[in-house]
Amino acid sequence: MSTPNRPIAHGAPSVAPVPFDPELLPALEALAASPQPGLSRATLAAMREPGAGPAFSSGAELVAGRPVTAEELLIPGPEGAPDLEITVFAPADRGPSPLPVLVNFHGGGMIVGHRSWEHGRVVDLVERHGVVGVNVEYRLAPEHPYPAGAEDNYAATRWVSEHAAELGADPDRLIVMGGSAGGGFAAAVSLMARDRGGPAIAGQLLLCPMLDNTNSTVSSLQYDGIGTWARDANLLAWECVLGEELAYSPEAPAYAAPARAADLSGLPPAFIEVGAAEMFRDEDVDYARRIWETGGQAELHVWSGGCHGFDMYMPDTEISRAALASRDSWISRVLSGGGDA
Known part of the structure; x- marks a missing residue:
């Protein structure tokens, strides 16, 4: 497949980036100095290999010594598609009442990544909020382009809702969530559930989606070659997911690129978080604005100086602690029936 003509934001050759939070700079400089090759078609397979990136623990290893259990399950995928692997985390002392449930989709641009990347995020939420956490594995592009990933994640969410009793979960308190590509999938699953009449979703937690x-x-061009997820990687991801004709087209399907949805009414309450110093800033702010225009519920946090995925790369910084506290507040409010968080 030939490379499509890649878009230039507003036709401008360059736009000065927003400065990063000073506390993030040492980690960003270390990442920039890493000898690892950048993400490209040539490196894609190698970057998926075990050991190619940071080591992540299995669910069982991660919960050792913590009051959380981990269970690996194989569930049905979309009709005619392979089964799906999920990891289910739950409080060890869960009591008799059904618990709220969080369904997480991992990041990686829809082209790399594994659910183990985000086991830590899910386990922390299970421990802090006393919920069931489900971490989903889905098919990656370009081997499995749209609609494979979106349909996998929708099928997993529907299965969790329909089998909530087996999981000790309450299907009326189900939140879909994810970061980066996972946040995009959480938004897409929310659209699919609305359009298909279920399952019921109590909230969508969209982290730098x-x-x-x-x-x-403008923010897409500001981070051309800069930061933890740069413009070239994003362009490659959309080419892999949508193919040459639709890669950058405004006619792309909304379940692939939720910004393409003509109607954002009737969606579950959204929490949208993004850094001011990353390429997804403007599209995420616009998504919140469009939800508000329909009378819908969205809470938007734009973190000054935040790079893409700052909480994952720099968890011990003040900006990350503040972001986690805001998420926790929203989750608590949604699960307690507090409405617009």
Whole structure:
């Protein structure tokens, strides 16, 4: 497949980036100095190999010594598609009442990544909020382009809702969530559930979500070659997911790129978080604005100086602690029936 003509935001050759939070700079400089090759078609397979990136623990290893259990399950995928692997985390002392449930989709641009990358995030939420946490494995592009990933994640969410009793979960208190590509999938699953009449979703937790395939915003160009997820990687991801014709097209399907949805009414309450110093800033702010325009519920946090995924790369910084506290507050409010968080 030939490389499509890649878009330039507003036709401008360059736009000065927003400065990073000073506390993030040492980690960003260390990442920039890493000898690892950048993400490209040539390196994609190697970057998926075990040991190619940071080592992540299995669910069982991660919960050792913590009051959380981990169970690996194989559940049905979409009709005619392979089964799906999920990891289910739950409080060890869960009591008799059904617990709220969080369904997480991992990041990686829809082209790399594994659920183990985010086991830690899910286990922390299970421990702090006393919920069931489900971490989903889905098919990756380009081997499995759209709609494979979106349909896998929708099928997993529907299965969790329909089998909530087996999981000790309450299907009426189900939140979908994810970071980056996972946030885009959480937004897509929310649209699919609305359009298909279920399952019921109580909230969508969208962390620096990947929503807009056109790559036409100012922030998209500001982070051309800069930060933890740069413009070239994002362009490659959309080419892999949507193919040459639709890679940057405003006609792309909304379940692939939720920014393409014509109607954002009737969606579950959204929490949208993004850094001011990353390429997804403008598309995420616009998504919140469009939800508000319908009378919908969205809480938006734009963290000054935040890079993409700052809480994962720099968890011990003040900005990360503040972001985690805001998420926890929203989760608590949604699960207690507090409405717009």
